[in-house]
Amino acid sequence: MVRPHLPLNALRAFEAAARHLSFTRAAIELCVTQAAVSHQVKLLEQRLGATLFRRLPRGLMITEEGLALLPALQDSFDRMAEMLDRFEGGHVRQVLKLGTVGTLAVGWLVPRLADFRQRYPFVDLRLSTNNNRVDIAAEGLDYAIKFGNGAWHDIEAEALFEAPLxxxxxxxxxxxxxxxxxxxxxxxxxxxxxxxxxxxxxxxxxxxxxxxxxxxxxxxxxxxxxxxxxxxxxxxxxxxxxxxxxxxxxxxxxxxxxxGSYWLTRLKSRSVTPAMEIFSAWLAEMAAETRQQEKIFTEGSRLAFSQQEKN
The missing domain is CATH 3.40.190.10 (Periplasmic binding protein-like II)
Structure with a gap:
């Protein structure tokens, strides 16, 4: 069936009726009459040549044919609803999945996320932590912040900063x-x-x-x-x-x-999305500030310790 000929109203009526097992409750959800829902379902049954519901005195019972159709419709409508929900303030909300070492998340990244959210409210950052053992592909991550020397197989790595012990x-x-x-x-x-x-x-x-x-x-x-x-x-x-x-x-x-250093990593095979570009640029900016602050802090600490020794 070609897309322009999809009976969307009928499919929507069937999906709602199947969830509620009631034409009346489906009609309330869709803001139409009970007769309109029943009519749309009948049109769909005629088009498919199959019975989708058995009409009972107190509700509906979905048939095997209806059960076969329902999951695909629910998944499709859910995905459309999720996509529409991602529009906010004239932007499409973009999901970015990030895994990071727990120490860096608590001690460095989380205190800076308010700045990221304020500047890029349309990026939906989803953060998970690990102990530096992470499988980017298996966990479906866009990026992972890892600690080490930057040499990982099939991984693109961008240095952030050192964190001496x-x-x-x-x-x-x-x-x-x-x-x-x-x-x-x-x-x-x-x-x-x-x-x-x-x-x-x-x-x-x-x-x-x-x-x-x-x-x-x-x-x-x-x-x-x-x-x-x-x-x-x-x-x-x-x-x-x-x-x-x-x-x-x-x-x-x-x-x-x-x-070692902290590195922003991704699979070499992973195409870079707009959300990934935004996050990478922001993280590089934060890392540059941190390197400068760490340099000032280290020099100050050495002078302080030196002064203590003289005293």
């Missing part, structure tokens, strides 16, 4: 840490990347202790343990700037190590 702890523990050697005597909270603490001690020119204890798959969880006084975390200060500003956490030493 440093010692973070509550003030009560920070007061006990006079030199980096003192860190070795604390409970060391660690991530699943086993080389991080040895690398930090090497950068601090301290012999690393034997490291045992809890392993976390998320820096957010690890720092939460540190906030509860459970030990010393090795985490990116950039992602916990609010806790540092509130003095809930302190960074007792300027020693930092870098284990």
């Amino acid at each position: 440093s010692v973070l702890c509550v003030p009560a523990i920070a007061r006990q840490l006079k030199t980096p050697e003192d860190v070795a005597h604390q409970t060391l909270l660690r991530s699943y990347r086993a080389d991080e603490w040895p690398s930090w001690f090497a950068e601090a020119e301290v012999a690393p202790p034997q490291i045992r204890g809890l392993v976390f798959d998320s820096s957010v969880l690890m720092v939460e343990a540190a906030l509860q006084g459970g030990g010393v975390a090795l985490a990116p200060p950039l992602m916990f700037s609010r806790q540092l500003a509130a003095d809930a956490l302190q960074q007792p030493f300027p020693v930092c190590i870098s284990k």
Whole structure:
């Protein structure tokens, strides 16, 4: 059946009647008379040469032929309704599915999303988090923000910024840490990347202790343990700037190590949509601001630590 000849009124009447199993309730929904709905359904039955309903004294019973037709109609009408709902303020709302590392989502991205929504209200951002293990294709994502070196098979990666790791702890523990050697005597909270603490001690020119204890798959969880006084975390200060500003956490030493960067990634086979272009440009702008702020913060921290040592 060619599209110009589709009996849309009849199909709509049948779909509504099938949901309600009532011509009367379908008529109320469609703002027509009960007779009009019954007439449209009869026209559709004549056109298809099939009985779609059995008329009962108290309602309708849909036939096997009606059950075969109904799912396709419901899916089609739902998709049309969803498409029409995406129009807002003269723009088509565009869906963008983003997966990101939980630490970056909580510590950096979410506080900036109000700006994105204000500037691009027609982009419907759908955010999911992970622990840096994500299958973009299987999860149907447009983009994923990942941490690493940017070398992933069949993945296009755009560098955002580094997030160096440093010692973070509550003030009560920070007061006990006079030199980096003192860190070795604390409970060391660690991530699943086993080389991080040895690398930090090497950068601090301290012999690393034997490291045992809890392993976390998320820096957010690890720092939460540190906030509860459970030990010393090795985490990116950039992602916990609010806790540092509130003095809930302190960074007792300027020693930092870098284990990679955050990258905006997508499948090379994925065509870039207008929503993806908008988000990529906005994210690049936010990342550039962050790199500049991190440079200023790092230089300021080094001067402050240097002044403390002189005093």
